[in-house]
Amino acid sequence: MCFKDKLVNSKVIAKKYVGQWRANPDWNFARLSQQLRTETSMDASLWQYYCDKNVARDMILGSVKEQYSKLWEYSAELRMMNPRSLVIMKCSEEAIGENPRFERLYICMAVLKEGWKEGYMPILVLDSCFIKGYHIGQLLTAIEVDLNNQMYIVVYALVEFECKETWFWILELLAADLELNNSHWIMWITD
CATH class of the missing domain: 1.10.10 (Arc Repressor Mutant, subunit A)
Structure with a gap:
């Protein structure tokens, strides 16, 4: 019983x-x-x-809160292990101080950036997908096609939601990161 x-x-x-x-x-x-x-x-x-x-x-x-508190450490580790990589984390402006609240994360690895500069086709695919679970948001990516018709992610970012502001933020960082001074010769593909 x-x-x-x-x-x-x-x-x-x-x-x-x-x-x-x-x-x-x-x-x-x-x-x-x-x-x-x-x-x-x-x-x-x-x-x-x-x-x-x-x-x-x-x-x-570990709890989700503990994992988010380690984002600064994860970002620092990425920068240390991959010099010349760009890792930018944005927190909400009203919460900066004792407990900043995560808003966005942008990552462009140096190795992928070099691959883009060395052997690329002028094609960038912009894509996004939803993230479900404790942190609801979106994963935005810029995917490159190389000379062997292989695709790989050049840039990825976690954002709170997809809107003009988040895409503008990512494209601005992407253009600076990949040195796209004149992007008229690049074919942009979006979903």
Whole structure:
């Protein structure tokens, strides 16, 4: 016979089974429920399973807030490991100070920039896709076609949403980064 206990919440279950989720991220509700019943005579609902899994994921990977607090470190590491790369992070102006709020991130790796200058066809494809999850936004990319008809990303940026302002911000940085003084000879393709 199984029973419910209000003291056994998501944190308790996540702490007990975090090793299971670390070893097998696809560990499902049926297995958790069965293990809970045999080990503790407790029962968990499907909703509690999702809460438990989210708490365990945060224990394994760190919370979203912790990850965003490391963006400055990630940007600095990219700059250090890839000299001449351009990494720009923009935070909301009203929150600058103790807790800046992430708004946009622009990345152009030096190696890809050099590839663009060495052997490119004058074609740039601008594309975007939605990002779902904790940080809802869009990923904007500039993709280049080389002389072997291979495509690779020259620039990518994370933005809050796609609008004229964000595209203008990215295209301005892209033009400066790739030294596109006169872009009339480049074929631009958009979705």
